[in-house]
Amino acid sequence: MNPFEWTEARSAAEAAGLASTTVAQAMTAPDGTPLSDDSAILKAGGVDLLDLMKEDLLRPRRLVNLCAIPGLDAITGDGAATATHDLRIGALATLEQIAAHAEVRQRYTALAEAAQVSASPQIRHVATLGGNLLQRPHCWYFRAAFYHCLRKGGSRCYALFGENQYHAIFDNHTCAIVHPSTAATALVALDARLELMDKAGTRREIRLERFFVSPDTDIRRENDLKPGEIVTAILLPASPPSLRSVHLKQGEKETFDWPLADVAVALDLAPERHCRRVAIVLGAAAPVPYRARAAEAALAGKILDEAVVARAAREALDGATPLAENGYKMPLLEALVRRALMKAAELI
Numbered sequence: 001m002n003p004f005e006w007t008e009a010r011s012a013a014e015a016a017g018l019a020s021t022t023v024a025q026a027m028t029a030p031d032g033t034p035l036s037d038d039s040a041i042l043k044a045g046g047v048d049l050l051d052l053m054k055e056d057l058l059r060p061r062r063l064v065n066l067c068a069i070p071g072l073d074a075i076t077g078d079g080a081a082t083a084t085h086d087l088r089i090g091a092l093a094t095l096e097q098i099a100a101h102a103e104v105r106q107r108y109t110a111l112a113e114a115a116q117v118s119a120s121p122q123i124r125h126v127a128t129l130g131g132n133l134l135q136r137p138h139c140w141y142f143r144a145a146f147y148h149c150l151r152k153g154g155s156r157c158y159a160l161f162g163e164n165q166y167h168a169i170f171d172n173h174t175c176a177i178v179h180p181s182t183a184a185t186a187l188v189a190l191d192a193r194l195e196l197m198d199k200a201g202t203r204r205e206i207r208l209e210r211f212f213v214s215p216d217t218d219i220r221r222e223n224d225l226k227p228g229e230i231v232t233a234i235l236l237p238a239s240p241p242s243l244r245s246v247h248l249k250q251g252e253k254e255t256f257d258w259p260l261a262d263v264a265v266a267l268d269l270a271p272e273r274h275c276r277r278v279a280i281v282l283g284a285a286a287p288v289p290y291r292a293r294a295a296e297a298a299l300a301g302k303i304l305d306e307a308v309v310a311r312a313a314r315e316a317l318d319g320a321t322p323l324a325e326n327g328y329k330m331p332l333l334e335a336l337v338r339r340a341l342m343k344a345a346e347l348i
Contacts (some may be wrong), residue, residue, distance in 0.1 A: 017199030085235035092128030110245035120256035175215035185283030311340035
């Protein structure tokens with residue numbers, strides 16, 4: 001790992017001003033050589049960032065530490081609610097904080113469940129929600145310095161015809177990565193928004209679902225973060241008492257393992273299990289958290305029972321194009337969708 005300078009940011013605006021590039025930009029070069037000039041990159045928990053540096057995929061000149069910025073780890077609701085959100089989670093809040101937070105557990109259950117099954121206990125105590133959303137893909141070709149793939153400025157996606165058992169089954173014709181954030185699956189289902197700030201202190205908000213960028217839009221980045229900008233908070237809307245949310249994950253191991261598949265459901269039911277509104281999001285299935293809109297349409301206005309839920313779970317796979325080694329994700333995701341809907345509808 002190359003030597004680097006260390007800077008402590010005192011405010012979010014100062015941190016945004018000190019950041020000269022994003023991690024995605026710093027990792028993209030025509031000849032495959034990581035950027036190593038005067039680049040300054042933001043560091044939160046640093047879990048993913050240090051992995052990239054140790055693998056010689058990233059050589060920043062300076063790291064800008066965010067951890068001393070006051071209030072950036074706060075979780076506030078109720079009295080702090082505004083017209084655009086009901087719960088505000090600071091970008092430096094750790095996954096462990098979120099998993100243990102009483103209000104998150106009660107009102108935004110899917111997020112607490114997703115945070116609880118992410119990584120290991122040790123990592124959950126330092127990994128931040130902002131960093132979790134911004135981490136780069138874990139495709140082994142992308143993470144290997146000697147594979148100069150499309151996402152790093154090369155000419156091909158090696159996973160399409162290589163080892164692809166953990167890769168995408170949707171929207172995988174250009175680049176077959178899966179989105180690396182488990183928390184993002186739940187947050188998209190809950191219709192979360194991001195708050196970002198630039199060096200002038202100007203804030204902008206964007207729906208998390210629109211913040212993520214597909215390979216067909218831009219092959220070299222996963223999100224809409226701009227140079228000189230910092231994620232300051234994740235904003236969750238008010239949820240009616242009738243809204244139930246569930247997150248389920250399936251991995252090869254029960255702990256500290258990337259999901260083979262995960263699913264988040266946010267379901268608003270009228271009396272007699274009449275579906276007023278539903279969001280179904282698939283994780284580890286596509287380059288961005290994938291909205292299963294055909295399944296959502298299959299449930300709209302329906303009275304939920306086991307047969308209706310089973311049909312919707314099958315519809316969740318509409319449009320899938322599995323690769324040579326990841327077809328097992330099809331029945332796995334179908335089962336997770338069915339179980340999540342059954343749990344949210346209290347049919348089990």
